[in-house]
Amino acid sequence: xxxxxxEIVEQKSPSSxxxxxxxxxxxxLALISLIFLILIAGFVFGLSLFLDQAEIVxxxxxxxxxxxxxxxxxxxxxxxxxxxxxxIIGTRNSLAIGILVxxxxxxxxxxxxxxxxxxxxxxxxxLMRIIDFFMVLPFLxxxxxxxxxxxxxxxxxxxxxxxxxxxxxxxxxIRSKALQEKELDYAQASKTLGTSNFNIIFKQVLPNxxxxxxVTMTLNLASNIGLESxxxxxxxxxxxxxxxxxxxxxxxRNPQTLEFRWWIWAPAAILILLLMLSVRNVGEALRRAADAxxxxx
Amino acid sequence: xxxxxVKDLQVYFPIKGGIFNRTVDYIKAVDGVSFELEQxxxxxxxxxxxxxxxxxxxxxxxxxxxxxGQIFFEGKDIxxxxxxxxxxxxxxxxxxxxxxxxxxxxxxxxxIVAEPLRNFExxxxxxxxxxxxxxxxxxxxxxxxIYKYPHEFSGGQxxxxxxxRAIALKPKLIIxxxxxxxxxxxxxxxxxxxxxxxxxELNLTYLFISHDLGVVKHMCDNISIMYKGRYVEQxxxxxxxxxxxxxxxxRLIAAIPDIDPKNRDKQFKFRQEVAKExxxxxxxxxxxxxxAFGLQSISNTHKVALPEKG
Numbered sequence: 051x052x053x054x055x056x057e058i059v060e061q062k063s064p065s066s067x068x069x070x071x072x073x074x075x076x077x078x079l080a081l082i083s084l085i086f087l088i089l090i091a092g093f094v095f096g097l098s099l100f101l102d103q104a105e106i107v108x109x110x111x112x113x114x115x116x117x118x119x120x121x122x123x124x125x126x127x128x129x130x131x132x133x134x135x136x137x138i139i140g141t142r143n144s145l146a147i148g149i150l151v152x153x154x155x156x157x158x159x160x161x162x163x164x165x166x167x168x169x170x171x172x173x174x175x176x177l178m179r180i181i182d183f184f185m186v187l188p189f190l191x192x193x194x195x196x197x198x199x200x201x202x203x204x205x206x207x208x209x210x211x212x213x214x215x216x217x218x219x220x221x222x223x224i225r226s227k228a229l230q231e232k233e234l235d236y237a238q239a240s241k242t243l244g245t246s247n248f249n250i251i252f253k254q255v256l257p258n259x260x261x262x263x264x265v266t267m268t269l270n271l272a273s274n275i276g277l278e279s280x281x282x283x284x285x286x287x288x289x290x291x292x293x294x295x296x297x298x299x300x301x302x303r304n305p306q307t308l309e310f311r312w313w314i315w316a317p318a319a320i321l322i323l324l325l326m327l328s329v330r331n332v333g334e335a336l337r338r339a340a341d342a343x344x345x346x347x
Numbered sequence: 348x349x350x351x352x353v354k355d356l357q358v359y360f361p362i363k364g365g366i367f368n369r370t371v372d373y374i375k376a377v378d379g380v381s382f383e384l385e386q387x388x389x390x391x392x393x394x395x396x397x398x399x400x401x402x403x404x405x406x407x408x409x410x411x412x413x414x415x416g417q418i419f420f421e422g423k424d425i426x427x428x429x430x431x432x433x434x435x436x437x438x439x440x441x442x443x444x445x446x447x448x449x450x451x452x453x454x455x456x457x458x459i460v461a462e463p464l465r466n467f468e469x470x471x472x473x474x475x476x477x478x479x480x481x482x483x484x485x486x487x488x489x490x491x492x493i494y495k496y497p498h499e500f501s502g503g504q505x506x507x508x509x510x511x512r513a514i515a516l517k518p519k520l521i522i523x524x525x526x527x528x529x530x531x532x533x534x535x536x537x538x539x540x541x542x543x544x545x546x547x548e549l550n551l552t553y554l555f556i557s558h559d560l561g562v563v564k565h566m567c568d569n570i571s572i573m574y575k576g577r578y579v580e581q582x583x584x585x586x587x588x589x590x591x592x593x594x595x596x597x598r599l600i601a602a603i604p605d606i607d608p609k610n611r612d613k614q615f616k617f618r619q620e621v622a623k624e625x626x627x628x629x630x631x632x633x634x635x636x637x638x639a640f641g642l643q644s645i646s647n648t649h650k651v652a653l654p655e656k657g
Contacts, residue, residue, distance in 0.1 A: 234448050235443045235448040236448060236450055238410055238449075239443055239450075239512075240451075244433060244436035244466040254454075257453040257454075258452065258453050
């Protein structure tokens, strides 16, 4: 009996982190995507520490629309501003907003949805009506009004206003899944074993919907980066002195720039494409890892 | 004071419909059921699907809302959900029908079996692991599999892990909701014999819910037959199998297959007789709605649902 115990102590169970890693290593495409994402993020966040945003966005009339050269790796825009510097800082801003919005709206939406679905009945009814109210609000309009009213907003406040209107989707999704899960025998069994509702929700039910959470969060990350770029492209995101991928893209609204000055908008467009694809690839691999039956590793 | 007493238990499920989703009618899943359990014995609850036998079990443990009636456990009224306190949770456990969904697929065996221990006993990690290993030892699941996930086990092993979880707190009453109907026959015998063994060791009381009369005969001291939410017959195993009084019970017993070919003709004739009796005397055993009558005692241990004789 004692020999058994010793043996078992040595035999560690694979932690969920190592399962995720193993799955990523098995899927070469996802691995490349992840490395790409980490490199881009590291590069962008690292380099932006050394770049001076104020200096980059200062107008330089002697270097307007310069093509790529030794001095400006990716040329300059119509204000003579270094596109490469804008790209670095813009990617950092876009990534930061995407991640922040996804995290804030995800965490709130998941908690909201799982509580609503688990308790059901009147609680569910009340919580869902609140969601309905938020869904009928014209959120683009509200963001645009917010942007035009507040002259000075930071990444955090912009993320918060975006998150305030993007948690409903994930909340509804999680709620519908929680409604199913709580009827399963294991959740009922937990009740008969005297486990508290809080523990059933967050320790029993939630781990069973992680795959759904991971997939939605990753897709949300991609779409939130897209949303921010879209808003900036339309001119309702950050102003030009706070570059993002969207502001760089918006230069392409000028036909001259679109046709003759590719260096201003093409790098940003390619970067958005690559970021989205990579995020999706990684999300797919994580989804498989969360479901033991679909794992490759 | 009896161990567990159920008095006139009713569980109705509303049927919603019409404008504004009003309650238009009720499904009477359990419609006035009363029984008493003695400690250390096994009680069988038999019926066809939809007869309300599972609902009865689930209402006792608190997974279904009781519409009316009372449930007493060791003299205390535990009908209300709020009355189902920690002690009750500890003393009454349930074994679920489906070994595939009753274990959380994302938890390791250690976490599954330790769940009740974590709720009720403050144990250190080492003690906890030791207890889990002891429990797995009792149910004959290899003790070095505590870090495996449920999908790595066979149905029989999973059901035994479910049993290990149910006995972890040394409960007094176990409600076994068709514990073997999802298992194949060789494994059924294993699990049943094992349930009987631990009954002796731990002085357990079983409320054994099943549709399999063979299993019930093997396991139970007392049997109740349920039909459409009501009891039709209640008695000791001997009463039910040797002296069935209600036509529904007779039909159930006639339906037990006999594998001896010598008895084939005899069985066939017997079944025909019972079927004939059922057709002819349906009205004497069931009221206008096709429901059973109230129970009448015909001996100390035996009760049958018959119309009151005027």
